[in-house]
Amino acid sequence: MYPNRHLLPPYPEKFTIALLGERVHLKNNIGNMILSNPNAFVTVSNSHVVAENDSFKVVNAPDFFDEKCEHPDQQIIDLMAMCYPGPNLFILSVDSENAQEEKVTAQIITLQGIFGERITAHLVLILADNESCHSLIHLKEMFQIQLATTENVAQECRNWRHQSLHHQFQYDYKNYSQDVVRRRRTALERLRCNPPSHHERAGNGAVDNTLNIVLLGLSGTGKSASANTILAAGDSRLDQRQLFASRASSLPVTTECEVRIMAKPFGRPVRVVDTPDFGHEHLKNPQTHIEECKKYCQPGLCVLLLVLQLGRFTDAEGEILQSLERALGWRIRESTIVLLTHGDDLKRNREQFTSEHTPFSNIIQMCGGRYHLFNNNSKDTKQVIALMQKMSNYWNIFPKFEKKALLSECLLC
Known part of the structure; x- marks a missing residue:
C-alpha cells in the first residue's frame, strides 16, 4: 500500500530561498527553474510572491535596492516573516546589463546593512551568463559568497540543499522585534494559504471565512461515517443523498474528494x-x-481529522501521518486531531487505553496530544459539540463558540 514505508526518511523540511534582485523577469525565471515549474512565478509586481514544491520554498522578494520604496521596513519584516525563522539561502540575481563590479558590490553592501554581515555566508550571486560570472569571480573571495549562472541554478540548488539543509540564516532582530515578525508570519500565512477569489466573496464583497474540516486516513477506518456524524449533528433530517456514501466494503467506497457545507455552526x-x-x-x-x-x-483555515479505528492498527497506519505529510507537502500534524472511531467498543478508560497502546499513543503525541473519540452509531450530538470545542480551544477558530447544541441554522448546501 505504501511501498518501502520503513525505508522512507522522516518528514523533510523544505529548503527556503529568498530571491532578491532588481529585475522581476529574471527572478521569475530563476524561481521557475528552481521549482521545475514554468508557471510558479508569472506576475510582474514589486511585492512578495511565494511558491513551493516538495523540496523548495521560494520567496520572490521585492526590489530592496529601490530608493523610492515607500515602506522598506514593512518589506523587510514581511520577507523575514515568510522565511521564518530564517531562509537557508539568499539568491541575488543580476542581469548582464547590470553586472558591473561597482553596482553589484553596492548591492551586497546594502544587503549586509539590512540583514547583517552574516548574510554573505548564505548568499549566492546568480548571473545571467558565463561571461558576467567570470567578470565578477573575484567577488567570491572578497565577500566569501558563491557564484553561479542561470544555466545550472536548478542543479546547484539541489546540491546546496543536500549540503546545508539545516543551516538557516538567523536574523539578529536588531531593528525589528521577533514578536512582530512572528505575528506577521501568522497573518501572511493565513492570507497566502486562503486567498480570496471571485467565487469566495459574498454579494457585498466580503471574504468568505469558511473553515475546512478534512478527514484523512486509510479505507475502512470510518472517515465517511465520521463526516456524516458531523453533518447530522447540524441537521438530523438529512437524507442519504445529502450525506457521504458509507458502507462496509472490501474496496474503497470513497474514490474522490467530496465536499458538503454546513452553513454556520458556532458562528462561521x-x-x-x-x-x-x-x-x-x-x-x-x-x-x-x-x-x-x-x-x-x-x-x-483548516483542521485535519486523522481517522483511526480502535482495535485495528496496521503497518500502513503506523506510517500514515508521515506518508500524508509527504504527499501534501507540509507538517499537517500541527493542524491535526486524531479521531478514534468505534468508541462504543471501548470498555475502559480512554486515556489508559491510548497510553497502553503504543502505536496509537505515538501518533497522538506526534499530533501534539490532540485526539477525540467518536461513536458513529450514536445520534448524540454532544460528541460533535465536544470536538468543535476542542478545535476552538486549540486554534481559536470558533470565536463565537457557545457550549450548547449546534445551531438549527446549520443547514447543508
Whole structure:
C-alpha cells in the first residue's frame, strides 16, 4: 500500500530561498527553474510572491535596492516573516546589463546593512551568463559568497540543499522585534494559504471565512461515517443523498474528494471534506486526488481529522501521518486531531487505553496530544459539540463558540 514505508526518511523540511534582485523577469525565471515549474512565478509586481514544491520554498522578494520604496521596513519584516525563522539561502540575481563590479558590490553592501554581515555566508550571486560570472569571480573571495549562472541554478540548488539543509540564516532582530515578525508570519500565512477569489466573496464583497474540516486516513477506518456524524449533528433530517456514501466494503467506497457545507455552526460556515485512501492499490490516479485535497488541506483555515479505528492498527497506519505529510507537502500534524472511531467498543478508560497502546499513543503525541473519540452509531450530538470545542480551544477558530447544541441554522448546501 505504501511501498518501502520503513525505508522512507522522516518528514523533510523544505529548503527556503529568498530571491532578491532588481529585475522581476529574471527572478521569475530563476524561481521557475528552481521549482521545475514554468508557471510558479508569472506576475510582474514589486511585492512578495511565494511558491513551493516538495523540496523548495521560494520567496520572490521585492526590489530592496529601490530608493523610492515607500515602506522598506514593512518589506523587510514581511520577507523575514515568510522565511521564518530564517531562509537557508539568499539568491541575488543580476542581469548582464547590470553586472558591473561597482553596482553589484553596492548591492551586497546594502544587503549586509539590512540583514547583517552574516548574510554573505548564505548568499549566492546568480548571473545571467558565463561571461558576467567570470567578470565578477573575484567577488567570491572578497565577500566569501558563491557564484553561479542561470544555466545550472536548478542543479546547484539541489546540491546546496543536500549540503546545508539545516543551516538557516538567523536574523539578529536588531531593528525589528521577533514578536512582530512572528505575528506577521501568522497573518501572511493565513492570507497566502486562503486567498480570496471571485467565487469566495459574498454579494457585498466580503471574504468568505469558511473553515475546512478534512478527514484523512486509510479505507475502512470510518472517515465517511465520521463526516456524516458531523453533518447530522447540524441537521438530523438529512437524507442519504445529502450525506457521504458509507458502507462496509472490501474496496474503497470513497474514490474522490467530496465536499458538503454546513452553513454556520458556532458562528462561521464549515466545509466538511471526505477523502479517499491515497495509498490504496485500487485508487486510480492518486496524485490527481491528492492535488484536489490540497485545495482544502492547506496551512491556515483548516483542521485535519486523522481517522483511526480502535482495535485495528496496521503497518500502513503506523506510517500514515508521515506518508500524508509527504504527499501534501507540509507538517499537517500541527493542524491535526486524531479521531478514534468505534468508541462504543471501548470498555475502559480512554486515556489508559491510548497510553497502553503504543502505536496509537505515538501518533497522538506526534499530533501534539490532540485526539477525540467518536461513536458513529450514536445520534448524540454532544460528541460533535465536544470536538468543535476542542478545535476552538486549540486554534481559536470558533470565536463565537457557545457550549450548547449546534445551531438549527446549520443547514447543508
